[in-house]
Amino acid sequence: MDRQAHYRELKAEIESIVAGETYVPARYASAACLLAEAFRPRFFWTGFYVVDPQKADELVVGPYQGTLGCLRIPFGKGVCGVCAAEQKTQLVPDVHAFPGHIACDSRSNSEIVVPVFDRDGTLAAVLDVDSTEYDAFDAVDQEGLEAICKILLTA
Incomplete structure (x- = not known):
């Protein structure tokens, strides 16, 4: 089966x-688990950073699959x-070439958010997905993940 x-x-499946x-x-x-399992090992870290209701300009780690994530990330960082x-x-x-990259796990080499x-x-x-591979994500991943993210809070 192709990735699309x-x-x-x-x-x-996630929608249902x-x-x-x-x-x-x-x-x-549920989404983090299904995505991580479906694309393991390419998806090294898969999870959510949620807008903190107490600090609207900060993300706080939410449900994820993978190694320890950063606890908080300010908007713009x-x-x-x-x-x-x-x-x-x-x-x-x-x-590593991204200005201001925050290395929650030094094994991550590419990312899609x-x-x-x-x-x-x-x-x-x-939704944050990291890979130990360089250039692991492309337009197919972007389209697929954006479609999934659109239904997460509307289904």
């Missing part, structure tokens, strides 16, 4: 699992913080 088809199947679930961390945990500030996907083939919006269009979180 795999992402379509995962989106349908989270449908009717009102507890947002359960939605994020690192790949996740830039995604949150700009509210657009960041596709980074070499994190996708914004997650609530029903009102407000940024709720970012």
